[in-house]
Amino acid sequence: MRHSPVLVLLLGFVSLTGATLLPASPASAQSTLFKSRSSQSSTDGLRSAAVGGRTSVPYGWVDFCHRRPRECRVPTLPAANVKLTARNLRILKRINQKANSAIQPVSNFDHWGTMMDHWDYPVDGKGDCKIYALYKRKLLQEAGFPRQALLMTVVRDLNNEGHTVLTVKTDKGDLILDNMVDEIRPWNATGYYFLKRQSQQNPNIWLSVNQRGGTPKTLTNVAKLVD
Numbered sequence: 200m201r202h203s204p205v206l207v208l209l210l211g212f213v214s215l216t217g218a219t220l221l222p223a224s225p226a227s228a229q230s231t232l233f234k235s236r237s238s239q240s241s242t243d244g245l246r247s248a249a250v251g252g253r254t255s256v257p258y259g260w261v262d263f264c265h266r267r268p269r270e271c272r273v274p275t276l277p278a279a280n281v282k283l284t285a286r287n288l289r290i291l292k293r294i295n296q297k298a299n300s301a302i303q304p305v306s307n308f309d310h311w312g313t314m315m316d317h318w319d320y321p322v323d324g325k326g327d328c329k330i331y332a333l334y335k336r337k338l339l340q341e342a343g344f345p346r347q348a349l350l351m352t353v354v355r356d357l358n359n360e361g362h363t364v365l366t367v368k369t370d371k372g373d374l375i376l377d378n379m380v381d382e383i384r385p386w387n388a389t390g391y392y393f394l395k396r397q398s399q400q401n402p403n404i405w406l407s408v409n410q411r412g413g414t415p416k417t418l419t420n421v422a423k424l425v426d
Contacts, residue, residue: 246372248386251407254395257353259316259329264403266319271403278399279347283369285425287344291367291383294338295376302326302334304378331378332365339367352396352408354389357415364389366396371424375412383421390415 264271281287303325310325311317318329320337329351336349348368356362356379365376366386373386386393393408 246385246387247368248366248373248393248396248408248410248412250396251409254405254407256403256405257316257318257395259318260351260403260405262316263318263333273346273402275401276345276347279345279368281344281348281367281369283371283374283425285422287369288383288422288425290342290344291339291374291376294335294342295383296381298331298335298338298376299378299381302331302378328363328378332363332376335365335376346402347399350397350399351402353394354391354412355394357390359392362391364391368399369424374421380417382417382419384416384419385413385421387413388416388419389413 301324302321305325305327307317307327307329308314310327316329318333319326321330321334326334332351336351339349340346344367350366350368352364352366352375354362354364362379364378367374367376375384375386375389375391377384377389389412391412393410393412395405395407398404398406
């Protein structure tokens with residue numbers, strides 16, 4: 200895909216500085232039906248990945264915002280978590296399994312004919328990990344979950360290959376929705392090496408993580424975390 204000189208310059212700037220792609224203005228918080236303010240106890244902190252400072256924004260997100268600007272011209276909002284109720288956990292499981300079964304897995308190159316990351320929704324029912332994660336994020340927002348709790352996250356998988364998952368910030372810790380595993384797992388039961396993820400306040404800002412997500416566990420009892 201050919202880009203205009205302005206876009207190329209912007210891509211280089213974002214990559215070097217980690218700056219936000221689009222301006223965001225303050226706005227009132229969403230309904231508290233699905234969320235609580237992000238305030239972690241020491242116990243919850245063990246279940247949540249600690250983030251560092253700003254880092255480079257993935258090319259795929261920048262390109263996604265260029266093609267779908269309305270998805271990224273969003274206000275800055277206070278950080279918030281999903282309250283992990285039995286109802287919300289059922290919704291998370293349903294949407295995770297729906298996306299995993301609805302999309303036909305295909306590599307980025309075979310799908311789009313480019314080695315550059317192409318992030319999008321499953322417009323033709325096919326895609327790789329980024330398409331799964333974006334689709335889950337979209338479906339959960341439509342179900343009423345707050346955007347601030349749904350974070351695109353870049354990791355290295357168990358084969359040390361680049362992979363993208365969706366982090367859901369909850370009052371019981373970070374949960375991971377993954378196209379390679381139908382079960383929803385805490386971040387520290389994946390065994391993945393977490394590189395970076397979106398800021399809760401502004402999805403156009405990305406933050407470094409650089410932590411190993413525990414040891415891989417195929418089966419976890421997330422339901423025991425529910426109030």
